[in-house]
Amino acid sequence: xxxxxxxxxxxxxxxxxxxxxxxxxxxxxxxxxxxxxxxxxxxxxxxxxxxxxxxxxxxxxxxxxxxxxxxxxxxxxxxxxxxxxxxxxxxxxxxxxxxxxxxxxxxxxxxxxxxxxxxxxxxxxxxxxxxxxxxxxxxxxxxxxxxxxxxxxxxxxxxxxxxxxxxxxxxxxxxxxxxxxxxxxxxxxxxxxxxxxxxxxxxxxxxxxxxxxxxxxxxxxxxxxxxxxxxxxxxxxxxxxxxxxxxxxxxxxxxxxxxxxxxxxxxxxxxxxxxxxxxxxxxxxxxxxxxxxxxxxxxxxxxxxxxxxxxxxxxxxxxxxxxxxxxxxxxxxxxxxxxxxxxxxxxxxxxxxxxxxxxxxxxxxxxxxxxxxxxxxxxxxxxxxxxxxxxxxxxxxxxxxxxxxxx
Amino acid sequence: xxxxxxxxxxxxxxxxxxxxxxxxxxxxxxxxxxxxxxxxxxxxxxxxxxxxxxxxxxxxxxxxxxxxxxxxxxxxxxxxxxxxxxxxxxxxxxxxxxxxxxxxxxxxxxxxxxxxxxxxxxxxxxxxxxxxxxxxxxxxxxxxxxxxxxxxxxxxxxxxxxxxxxxxxxxxxxxxxxxxxxxxxxxxxxxxxxxxxxxxxxxxxxxxxxxxxxxxxxxxxxxxxxxxxxxxxxxxxxxxxxxxxxxxxxxxxxxxxxxxxxxxxxxxxxxxxxxxxxxxxxxxxxxxxxxxxxxxxxxxxxxxxxxxxxxxxxxxxxxxxxxxxxxxxxxxxxxxxxxxxxxxxxxxxxxxxxxxxxxxxxxxxxxxxxxxxxxxxxxxxxxxxxxxxxxxxxxxxxxxxxxxxxx
Numbered sequence: 001x002x003x004x005x006x007x008x009x010x011x012x013x014x015x016x017x018x019x020x021x022x023x024x025x026x027x028x029x030x031x032x033x034x035x036x037x038x039x040x041x042x043x044x045x046x047x048x049x050x051x052x053x054x055x056x057x058x059x060x061x062x063x064x065x066x067x068x069x070x071x072x073x074x075x076x077x078x079x080x081x082x083x084x085x086x087x088x089x090x091x092x093x094x095x096x097x098x099x100x101x102x103x104x105x106x107x108x109x110x111x112x113x114x115x116x117x118x119x120x121x122x123x124x125x126x127x128x129x130x131x132x133x134x135x136x137x138x139x140x141x142x143x144x145x146x147x148x149x150x151x152x153x154x155x156x157x158x159x160x161x162x163x164x165x166x167x168x169x170x171x172x173x174x175x176x177x178x179x180x181x182x183x184x185x186x187x188x189x190x191x192x193x194x195x196x197x198x199x200x201x202x203x204x205x206x207x208x209x210x211x212x213x214x215x216x217x218x219x220x221x222x223x224x225x226x227x228x229x230x231x232x233x234x235x236x237x238x239x240x241x242x243x244x245x246x247x248x249x250x251x252x253x254x255x256x257x258x259x260x261x262x263x264x265x266x267x268x269x270x271x272x273x274x275x276x277x278x279x280x281x282x283x284x285x286x287x288x289x290x291x292x293x294x295x296x297x298x299x300x301x302x303x304x305x306x307x308x309x310x311x312x313x314x315x316x317x318x319x320x321x322x323x324x325x326x327x328x329x330x331x332x333x334x335x336x337x338x339x340x341x342x343x344x345x346x347x348x349x350x351x352x353x354x355x356x357x358x359x360x361x362x363x364x365x366x367x368x369x370x371x372x373x374x375x376x377x378x379x380x381x382x383x384x385x386x387x388x389x390x391x392x393x394x395x396x397x398x399x400x401x402x403x404x405x406x407x
Numbered sequence: 408x409x410x411x412x413x414x415x416x417x418x419x420x421x422x423x424x425x426x427x428x429x430x431x432x433x434x435x436x437x438x439x440x441x442x443x444x445x446x447x448x449x450x451x452x453x454x455x456x457x458x459x460x461x462x463x464x465x466x467x468x469x470x471x472x473x474x475x476x477x478x479x480x481x482x483x484x485x486x487x488x489x490x491x492x493x494x495x496x497x498x499x500x501x502x503x504x505x506x507x508x509x510x511x512x513x514x515x516x517x518x519x520x521x522x523x524x525x526x527x528x529x530x531x532x533x534x535x536x537x538x539x540x541x542x543x544x545x546x547x548x549x550x551x552x553x554x555x556x557x558x559x560x561x562x563x564x565x566x567x568x569x570x571x572x573x574x575x576x577x578x579x580x581x582x583x584x585x586x587x588x589x590x591x592x593x594x595x596x597x598x599x600x601x602x603x604x605x606x607x608x609x610x611x612x613x614x615x616x617x618x619x620x621x622x623x624x625x626x627x628x629x630x631x632x633x634x635x636x637x638x639x640x641x642x643x644x645x646x647x648x649x650x651x652x653x654x655x656x657x658x659x660x661x662x663x664x665x666x667x668x669x670x671x672x673x674x675x676x677x678x679x680x681x682x683x684x685x686x687x688x689x690x691x692x693x694x695x696x697x698x699x700x701x702x703x704x705x706x707x708x709x710x711x712x713x714x715x716x717x718x719x720x721x722x723x724x725x726x727x728x729x730x731x732x733x734x735x736x737x738x739x740x741x742x743x744x745x746x747x748x749x750x751x752x753x754x755x756x757x758x759x760x761x762x763x764x765x766x767x768x769x770x771x772x773x774x775x776x777x778x779x780x781x782x783x784x785x786x787x788x789x790x791x792x793x794x795x796x797x798x799x800x801x802x803x804x805x806x807x808x809x810x811x812x813x814x
Binding site: 045046047048049075077078079080112113114115116221225226302303306307309310311312314315316317320322323324327328329331347348352353355394395396398399400401402403404 | 452454455456482484485520521628632633709710713714716717718719721722723724726727729730734754755758759763764801803805806808810811
């Protein structure tokens, strides 16, 4: 896709945008200032919804966002009336400092559930973050870092896309994982800004589609968070429209998909405790839904994830996971291979098992399972359904991190 | 339930029944000899089905089983035509040795998927096992031990039940876990024999109901096996009918439920790598299905399981798990408590959060989370739905065991 060019600098590539980040201990605050932007978002489908999610849903009714406040360290979830008051307090703080209307400020939080917000320390970090707003690459990086919880590296992506009419626009985004990652909308905090001109409705439609093949196709632990938010803003700084006669430019849509998939893969790669990255490609499924079920079952299987961690070529667990995924499957015609960056080996070819003990197939499989990137390819031979899902191995460190999270 | 008495001795309490077990390395063989018994079974719903499951489904069409052959160490799954031939070879071996018709011999396997059966070693262990058939408690224990894979202790249960007409019958069973345990029928190997007179159809109906509130309510890792089999036989040795005028004696039904729940809880307690036992009780759900969803979501959450391992009172993860379970939930009226064998503490009472930081509630919760048995009680206050699910913590050892399984 030569109309998409990945560029460095994160949010700094977008004009009329300032961002910042600051941190004190486990509490971080990132600010995104993009005055008068069209905006929409996708949120968690968890029935327990954090206060900032409810708050921001209300803000987005107007379709205009000028700033986003994000804090890490406390999810402000299951915090009752006080949770809403805390949202209002923080939004008011940002509104006064930046002199923008409070009903154009979105808010998102990530961290422990069921603890009241430590409003004093978060306010303090908020002021520090506000004082650092800027448009350099270092500002974007600071913002990406300040929303991290158990993430081990900041996650940014920026692309320049040449539209079908020859004009170009940019899209940039940051995201954070890295536990409570399950495929069911949002699944994390993610903030995307484009300099294109796009209406809130068109943002919503494109973002939903992009999230569906990116953020919704990664699994770390199968736990869906109460705070998942993926918010996208279009500040129009490029002066370029990407929707004409009701049709979104296909190149823009592709670029947004590309960016979301890039951010999603970074999240999967940085899943809590992860040492390896897993990609599951399914083709030939009866339909799209079946392909999604099968690919997600593979990367969600605790048993297969543990086998990847140990470099154990226990490919029977792939078969078993597809079998219970709910998708249609005929074991007699399925083809299964695994690959890494240098080799690909068939384990099962049109139903015939190749990778029995003491075969070169199993030896090669063993080597591949020891790679940093393990790719599973399945051809069901039943139809046209295709999907890809991403995940990571299950490690001692996942357990360790989550055994000690609040303490 | 004073009409149910738990008794020692496993299968030895049943007359006209001989069992045995033998092992060589990771390969074990158990034999259950119960001539001319009515029989039925529930099986895995995985679409990839092991050869012995297909084989035994066919045997059960007649409704009569005289012997069961069980091997551990190899699942005989995804083994093509050879897998069926191996089933036939082993059944033939048993048939000749015991002089019973081969079409009355059921077979079950557990172990690695996608490897051909090492038929020589398994045949050898089979002959050894056959030579040890007997009806003492030590024979039952040997059978329970020989079906183990990563289980750390053998699992037996036997009960005597006084029927409503004053007569009594017995039921005994053995089972094995301990990974690939997910709530979707069977979920393990389990063999149950009663000395009551019951038809195959009646066994089937009662067994399905019992499995639904026992084996189907435990989760270790959410991976459903390709070999799950729960087979029940009635050899009629007591001479007592338990179905009269088409109605099964309610006490017999209760006793079967009791036995299955006991075996299921033992599996949960012995989940791979487990150090702690978790019970989730949900009441007040909109309906039964909702109660099952919520209770299983709690014990399935990798995050909550890790928190239990670490003794971390991160109760927000309980809330989050219920929220994404798919059940109906109103956070404003829910009541959540956790308990161990000595204390019970409310975390959330009718929607009001009590267990904030620096409260005695959270301190007590912390202590409970460090117990060997952690019980979660949820009252949704929405209806009459009630369910209980059982599981275990997620530990370093789960990862270790499954990172090195085939090697």
